[in-house]
Amino acid sequence: GQQLNQSPQSMFIQEGEDVSMNCTSSSIFNTWLWYKQDPGEGPVLLIALYKAGELTSNGRLTAQFGITRKDSFLNISASIPSDVGIYFCAGPTSGTYKYIFGTGTRLKVLA
Amino acid sequence: DGGITQSPKYLFRKEGQNVTLSCEQNLNHDAMYWYRQDPGQGLRLIYYSQIVNDFQKGDIAEGYSVSREKKESFPLTVTSAQKNPTAFYLCASTPTGTYEQYFGPGTRLTVT
Numbered sequence: 001g002q003q004l005n006q007s008p009q010s011m012f013i014q015e016g017e018d019v020s021m022n023c024t025s026s027s028i029f030n031t032w033l034w035y036k037q038d039p040g041e042g043p044v045l046l047i048a049l050y051k052a053g054e055l056t057s058n059g060r061l062t063a064q065f066g067i068t069r070k071d072s073f074l075n076i077s078a079s080i081p082s083d084v085g086i087y088f089c090a091g092p093t094s095g096t097y098k099y100i101f102g103t104g105t106r107l108k109v110l111a
Numbered sequence: 112d113g114g115i116t117q118s119p120k121y122l123f124r125k126e127g128q129n130v131t132l133s134c135e136q137n138l139n140h141d142a143m144y145w146y147r148q149d150p151g152q153g154l155r156l157i158y159y160s161q162i163v164n165d166f167q168k169g170d171i172a173e174g175y176s177v178s179r180e181k182k183e184s185f186p187l188t189v190t191s192a193q194k195n196p197t198a199f200y201l202c203a204s205t206p207t208g209t210y211e212q213y214f215g216p217g218t219r220l221t222v223t
Contacts, residue, residue: 004153031210042115042201042214043154050210088153092210097142097161098169099212101153 004089004102012108019076021105023089032072034063035088037104043088047074079109114138115215117202122220124196132187132218134202142205143185144212147171147198154201160185189220196222 006023013019023032031050035043047058049065049072056063064073076083086104093100115136124130134143142161146154146169156169160179174193179185189196202215 033210033212035214040199040217040219042117042203042217045211045213048209048211090154090212097159097205098156099144100156101146103151103153 004091004100006087006089006102006105008105009103010106010108012110013079015079015081015109015111017079019079019083019107020073021075021087021107022071022073023102024071025091026070028069028094029072029091030069030094031091032063032065033090033099034061034072034074035090037086037088039085046087076107079107081109081111083107084109115202115204115213117200117215117218120216120218122218124220124222126222127191128222129188129190130196130220130222132189132200132202132220134185134187134215135183136185136202136204136215137183138204138206138213139182140204140213141182141207143179144203144205145169145175145177145185145187146201146203148201148217149198157187157200189222196220 034046037043047063054065060077062075086106088104089102118133144159145157155171158177160166176188201217203212205212
């Protein structure tokens with residue numbers, strides 16, 4: 001079945017640094033979603049992408065829909081301590097309303 | 112405030128008992144979903160419903176049941192047939208016409 005692979009699995013960065021993470025799939029997606037989850041809480045939708053090549057920003061976050069439609073990227077600029085959490089990519093599987101999720105990138109920010 | 116509510120936040124049950132997790136939304140979303148999250152893993156789909164009185168099995172439906180009698184509500188029952196029920200359960204909903212999925216705060220179920 002379809003899978004979403006996220007890289008890296010975890011990151012330790014210094015406050016103020018920029019962060020990049022990506023999500024890849026073996027099959028095409030028409031929508032990419034990026035979420036952040038804090039411990040013990042539900043994921044919060046950060047950015048939704050709908051077109052190949054699309055670049056969308058939400059504050060310090062920027063996400064891109066890969067041209068091949070098989071990948072997506074999330075960048076966080078000038079990280080701050082509250083950026084700590086797990087970032088998930090997700091998307092609806094082709095022709096259905098079922099979603100699959102990546103295994104997440106765990107971000108830790110060192111002050 | 113509009114949103115998705117799940118109650119309770121923490122739930123404890125003895126093995127062999129059925130337990131029902133609540134999910135309510137006042138966003139007027141048509142589609143609702145239940146996911147299970149285990150430590151260090153991504154979300155896995157249990158059941159989803161696109162409209163009232165209709166629902167479909169997800170990837171790990173065995174040992175679970177749902178109902179969708181009202182648009183606002185999508186309760187999940189974890190039955191005694193579920194072999195490993197201890198997990199974090201997340202409810203989500205999606206408005207018609209988009210693929211943006213929104214999540215509730217989750218219920219952590221512990222079965223001993």
